[in-house]
Amino acid sequence: MVISKLTAEVNAGWMLALRSIHIQILEHALGYAWTLIIPMLYAICYIFIKRELTGSAAIQGAEAGWDILRAFAGIMLFQCWMQVVQDMSDMIRRQRGMLRSFNVGPTPFVLAIAFEGVIALVVRAILIVAAIPVLGLEFPYGLSVWLWCAACLIVLLLSAMMVGLLLAPWAVLYGDVRKALSSTSLPLILISPIFYPAVERTGSVLYWLNLVNPVASPLAVLADALRGKEWSLYSIPMLVWGGLAVALLGWSLMQLRRQVPILLERMGS
16 A cells, blocks of 8 residues: 555656746747756856956866866756745645645646756756766766765755755745845855865865855765765765755655645645
8 A cells, every 4th residue: 555655756756847847948939948948157257257257278187177067067967956945935826726626735736846956967967977078077987986976966955955945935925035045046056066176174164164055065075076086085075965865855744744735735726
């Protein structure tokens, strides 16, 4: 009985995810191409500004290629992370009709966002890997390096789901939560190791900010892994974030199942 119910929820989540992706493709002429366009614009602006501030010699050589790849990958993955957070936090408000009409719990909708996040991460991962030879860089060697890259993507998805689920009840009660999420995007980008290498000076305030920033440690480990490093100063913080995300995901989902009827009543018609 439990297995059949779980299978039904997974199937429902997968169908909802495919439906959402199909709608996105129909609504935008370029479809999923926006996944590449926006990070490319950020990367181009980054290259232009760095060239103007430091001179054209600063953007030549392998080191400049790694800087560009870090910015490109960081923006792509950060946008995916923030999208999952926003979708998860806004899930009850957007799906209130189906939650009322079909008397289903939040699990299929959570799974739908998770599946959609996996697909988005896979697309971005392919683009990041494809950018390595385009920038004239070498692929990292060793299975452990690629496993670290995969772990970074998994932790990013788990932390985004965790933050979104924790905010979901509050987003229903207070519209300011949605405004706050959109307002914190730029500060998070600026303090995350996207346009600069991850700070490794443990006495730096920015280092401690990156430890409590759920986006920072996976991006830092990913940047090191793509350069062939099998261990990063941020590897343990990233693993801690992964374990914390799994624990809080299970807890918040159980809480949400009890809270949904109350939240739907508070929302009214």
